[in-house]
């Protein structure tokens with residue numbers, strides 16, 4: 444392309460980006476978005492890059508989309524793709540909207556960006572499946588969603604209030620059984636997560652049950668917003684909190700609590716949070732969807748270069764995003780360094796958060812076998828009926844095949860020039876193993892349920 448055309452295209456794109464910045468200005472007049480939807484990146488530098496080399500067949504149908512995020516490290520690929528210009532490189536001007544809570548994200552995706560909400564974003568699992576089934580939406584309305592990529596592995600853990608220091612509440616719970624029993628007869632051990640029936644709820648349940656503590660009978664579990672949990676732990680009314688970075692570091696640093704376990708210790712290279720969008724948006728904008736995915740894939744690769752993580756921590760900690768007092772809060776965990784707050788120190792890069800590749804291979808690719816684990820755990824605790832898993836999990840598989848669009852991920856990866864060796868060829872990652880020796884064979888989810896001693900479902 445000639446220099447003139449190059450300059451012309453760049454100019455044209457800047458004008459386009461300028462036009463959508465104008466749309467942000469108009470928001471107030473339209474009476475939309477509430478405070479919790481304020482754009483995270485709205486006041487930072489515009490991510491404008493050369494887009495002249497997008498081929499006509501890959502040119503997105505729209506340049507604008509609104510994605511929600513929660514200010515925890517899981518959101519990093521979205522924020523980095525915006526701030527480092529990876530979305531813009533593929534022609535997308537992504538509006539990132541900080542969500543006040545997971546419930547708010549769910550409410551906002553129900554109405555979509557046309558209603559002042561969001562088109563998709565970051566989710567715990569299996570939220571996209573539960574929304575698709577109309578199980579957590581208003582009036583049980585079914586809103587089809589597509590899972591498009593995994594955002595992250597690791598980066599989460601279980602925090603315990605400092606008053607329980609030295610009482611055996613750690614990764615292995617054998618030494619703490621009498622404590623739980625004693626508390627049960629007065630004020631039961633109380634633990635919080637930020638949304639029911641998904642990751643954080645499932646991690647704490649898995650950990651308790653593996654240690655012989657029945658999460659439904661021996662403790663009190665409830666949904667509490669992160670900030671409120673920290674306050675409650677400080678005053679002594681909350682015993683535990685299942686959460687992601689930067690909260691563990693802050694709890695330990697402020698001497699409010701300690702870390703009993705990292706999720707990386709419970710299940711090494713486990714699935715964590717995902718990008719999912721409204722199916723109607725994706726069906727209408729397949730090229731824009733792939734452009735978003737390509738931007739995220741580049742951000743994930745950038746994030747996995749540990750030399751970039753100091754810069755990543757600085758961007759994430761910024762006022763527009765996590766609004767942390769210091770980027771240092773993220774710096775050490777990002778290198779796999781955790782002060783667990785009980786004298787235990789972890790310094791192991793394999794325990795850090797990964798976005799693109801981990802010890803098991805590709806992180807970004809959404810394995811259907813992982814969707815199945817999340818659904819199986821929902822059946823285990825009685826959140827979903829047993830018939831999802833009986834009959835060789837036919838009902839679960841039908842739902843997963845509808846929601847999980849690993850095919851779109853693969854197309855995007857090919858367009859982005861990802862090496863064939865880095866594109867998984869099987870939708871199953873195979874047998875998974877947990878810290879207590881339990882194995883999950885995605886071919887036999889019912890056998891997995893049978894093997895578990897503590898569960899709500901009878902199989």
Ligand code: CA
Nearest residue numbers: 599642687716
């Ligand atoms: Ca998480």
